Amino acid sequence: MQNLKSQFLLREDITFLNFGSFGACPKPVFERYQQYQLELEQEPVNFVTSKALKYLDHSREALGNYVNCHKNDLVYVTNPSYAVNTIAKNFDLKEGDEVLTTDLEYGACDKTWDYYCRKAKAKYVRQPIPLPIESKEHFFEAFFKGLTAKTKLIFISHITSTTGLRFPVEEICAIAKEKGILTFVDGAHAPGHILLDLQTLNADFYTGACHKWMMTPKGSSFLYVRKELQSTVDPLIISWGYNAMFPSDSQFIDYHQMNGSRDLSAFLSIPAAINFMQEHDWKTVAASCRNLVQENIEPFCKLLGASPLSPLNDDFNLQLFSAEIKTTEPEQLHDLFFEKYKIQIPVMRHGDKVYLRYSINAFNDQGDMDKLFAAIKDIKNNTAFIN
Ligand SMILES: Cc1ncc(COP(=O)(O)O)c(C=O)c1O
Numbered sequence: 001m002q003n004l005k006s007q008f009l010l011r012e013d014i015t016f017l018n019f020g021s022f023g024a025c026p027k028p029v030f031e032r033y034q035q036y037q038l039e040l041e042q043e044p045v046n047f048v049t050s051k052a053l054k055y056l057d058h059s060r061e062a063l064g065n066y067v068n069c070h071k072n073d074l075v076y077v078t079n080p081s082y083a084v085n086t087i088a089k090n091f092d093l094k095e096g097d098e099v100l101t102t103d104l105e106y107g108a109c110d111k112t113w114d115y116y117c118r119k120a121k122a123k124y125v126r127q128p129i130p131l132p133i134e135s136k137e138h139f140f141e142a143f144f145k146g147l148t149a150k151t152k153l154i155f156i157s158h159i160t161s162t163t164g165l166r167f168p169v170e171e172i173c174a175i176a177k178e179k180g181i182l183t184f185v186d187g188a189h190a191p192g193h194i195l196l197d198l199q200t201l202n203a204d205f206y207t208g209a210c211h212k213w214m215m216t217p218k219g220s221s222f223l224y225v226r227k228e229l230q231s232t233v234d235p236l237i238i239s240w241g242y243n244a245m246f247p248s249d250s251q252f253i254d255y256h257q258m259n260g261s262r263d264l265s266a267f268l269s270i271p272a273a274i275n276f277m278q279e280h281d282w283k284t285v286a287a288s289c290r291n292l293v294q295e296n297i298e299p300f301c302k303l304l305g306a307s308p309l310s311p312l313n314d315d316f317n318l319q320l321f322s323a324e325i326k327t328t329e330p331e332q333l334h335d336l337f338f339e340k341y342k343i344q345i346p347v348m349r350h351g352d353k354v355y356l357r358y359s360i361n362a363f364n365d366q367g368d369m370d371k372l373f374a375a376i377k378d379i380k381n382n383t384a385f386i387n
Pocket of ligand 1 (some may be wrong): 159160
């Protein structure tokens, strides 16, 4: 696999196996980001009141082409939590309505829906997904048990956080559409990780983080809303875009894009990240990364005494792999990996279980996984952190 380590800013002394949490920005993309920041500081007024709007338009156009949707159907937000809060706060939930999700969602988004459902006296249904998942059919059978005549919205991850599993959201969106239920896909891990085609997916709402697998600077994500629903979604911040003095051709963009003074440079760097992926043939890079993930599953699970959480193929596993780890001290174990072995890897609680998750991207190689395996063996032999 083409190793692109020299293209990244990551510290040489750290084995970085946690791309999933906050990505990592390649040097040319980071340089473009800093150029925007410099341009802003050199003439802030002209930048904010004139140039930035054109740059934003260009950036949304590039991202729209990349994820296949119109540039006016997506707005930039700092992170997926912001997008989820925007939709949850606006969603017209009535007493007795239901929002269907799984029990494997990302904690912050799960809390958001829990909060707004409670507030509206609606029911938030965290449908249990039995692990291991045996097949897509097995997944659908478990998930749709939670569907009732009161279900108004399905909220579901495209790729889950703690378990690192890709969910079959294409089929879920299609089934929901047939039944007249709205869908919101949490694609925090999807852009840059899998080929994303929002028109084909046909979800009603979608959020993706650009600063994870698309490798843009931190604080760059997007919220997509299907055109017919855009008028139902108010921004979290009311600003100059409301009753805009010089409206653009999209009220949705005016409402959500003007958000008070802030640094837009991370959003503006998105075209540079798309160029970087194209220049480095990311399709091939991603395929090599998936191979490395797959090749290491068996020894990883064996060392942890764990079983895979799903069938081992691209339907469920991509550049993330999680397995259950038997530990009572996940936070201390994470710190031990980092401080003693210089390995950055998440040890994550989910419900009553703990998962160890590795991520592979362009700068990783087998040597990184070998270091992880050696560290796990050493910890097992010399401490009580892993049972
Ligand atoms: C599946 C999933 N959804 C949403 C998020 C939210 O990210 P943030 O906390 O940046 O809003 C994450 C972050 O890792 C995630 O993994």
